Amino acid sequence: MTTQDFIGKENFTIHTQTVTESCPSNIALIKYWGKYAGQIPANPSISYTLNHCKTNTSMEFTANEPFSVRTFLAGNEEVKFAEKIEKYFRNIEQYLPWILKGKYIIRTENTFPHSSGIASSASGFGAIAKCLMALDASFTEKTSEEESLRKASFLARLGSGSACRSLYNGLVVWGKTDEVAESSDLFGVQYPDAEIHEVFKNFNDWVLLIHEGQKSVSSTVGHGLMNTNPYAERRFREARENFVPMKEILKNGDMESFIKLVEHEALTLHAMMMMSDPAFILMKTGTLEVINKIWDFRRETGLPLFFTLDAGANVHLLFPCNGSEEQMKAFIEAELLQHTQKNGVVKDVMRF
Numbered sequence: 001m002t003t004q005d006f007i008g009k010e011n012f013t014i015h016t017q018t019v020t021e022s023c024p025s026n027i028a029l030i031k032y033w034g035k036y037a038g039q040i041p042a043n044p045s046i047s048y049t050l051n052h053c054k055t056n057t058s059m060e061f062t063a064n065e066p067f068s069v070r071t072f073l074a075g076n077e078e079v080k081f082a083e084k085i086e087k088y089f090r091n092i093e094q095y096l097p098w099i100l101k102g103k104y105i106i107r108t109e110n111t112f113p114h115s116s117g118i119a120s121s122a123s124g125f126g127a128i129a130k131c132l133m134a135l136d137a138s139f140t141e142k143t144s145e146e147e148s149l150r151k152a153s154f155l156a157r158l159g160s161g162s163a164c165r166s167l168y169n170g171l172v173v174w175g176k177t178d179e180v181a182e183s184s185d186l187f188g189v190q191y192p193d194a195e196i197h198e199v200f201k202n203f204n205d206w207v208l209l210i211h212e213g214q215k216s217v218s219s220t221v222g223h224g225l226m227n228t229n230p231y232a233e234r235r236f237r238e239a240r241e242n243f244v245p246m247k248e249i250l251k252n253g254d255m256e257s258f259i260k261l262v263e264h265e266a267l268t269l270h271a272m273m274m275m276s277d278p279a280f281i282l283m284k285t286g287t288l289e290v291i292n293k294i295w296d297f298r299r300e301t302g303l304p305l306f307f308t309l310d311a312g313a314n315v316h317l318l319f320p321c322n323g324s325e326e327q328m329k330a331f332i333e334a335e336l337l338q339h340t341q342k343n344g345v346v347k348d349v350m351r352f
């Protein structure tokens with residue numbers, strides 16, 4: 001499919017309407033870090049969609065009013081966010097030709113703490129794209145559920161790259177790779193269920209809130225710094241290559257190799273930040289303390305507790321729901337929680 005396939009039809013009938021949608025966040029296992037013009041990823045990525053961390057959004061569209069956007073986050077008006085959305089809507093007009101023909105009031109709420117540092121752009125843009133497709137469904141000719149979801153993923157990507165993976169449950173791939181049929185740079189696709197070992201279909205993700213608050217460098221700026229990073233091309237190639245073992249691992253349930261690959265991806269992401277010009281470091285002391293404690297714990301117990309990182313200081317603790325998690329949970333509570341700012345942990349799960 002090409003961008004042309006998403007161009008919107010000119011025959012539509014608009015009317016005033018409010019729609020409400022919800023979209024979860026996701027956590028990447030093979031990371032997207034670096035992009036080309038038009039939100040095209042420099043390498044393919046794969047993520048788990050979370051079950052509890054979500055954004056709930058209501059979009060009130062008043063037809064035939066001058067175009068304007070107001071946004072409210074947890075009841076508080078957010079002018080900066082409204083400006084961003086306004087720009088985003090103008091940018092996607094060719095895909096939804098009715099989009100500038102009215103005014104919007106958008107109210108969003110996250111089920112996770114706002115200042116937690118958990119990325120809300122993925123769930124946020126995912127929910128907005130779903131709202132737009134719900135409006136589109138009532139203004140234009142009916143399309144299939146599958147097509148509508150794909151277009152929501154396509155539109156979400158144009159808001160925030162990683163958001164396009166949040167439209168689907170389970171494991172989701174974004175970016176063209178020969179290892180995954182139907183994969184595309186333009187939207188996310190669900191990783192084939194038959195190719196996933198049972199052990200990966202029921203996983204915990206406990207997010208340790210090491211540092212709450214604003215990050216020093218945004219993801220968008222971080223992606224941009226890959227343009228001049230001398231290691232960028234090697235990194236993009238490595239991420240592409242990592243799909244080969246990942247596919248094998250997901251099929252045969254090789255937990256040890258999964259842990260090694262996922263942790264390597266997380267550390268590579270942060271290594272890229274350190275090798276950018278200007279360099280930046282988003283990990284905090286607590287991040288490193290937790291990583292070292294996890295490694296010691298694994299050496300001593302052999303239990304499958306491991307980590308991944310977002311573009312921030314928080315640590316995502318990953319461990320399978322296998323009926324023998326008590327020792328890992330007890331260790332987290334006793335040893336790792338002390339490295340968070342306010343005993344902050346968000347307990348999520350990936351179950352599909």
Ligand code: DP6
Binds near residue numbers: 028033045160223269
């Ligand atoms: C480290 O999707 O937030 O989480 O496309 O500029 O909005 P923009 O960036 P964003 O980048 C996410 C980067 C990451 C890795 C990942 O989710 O794959």
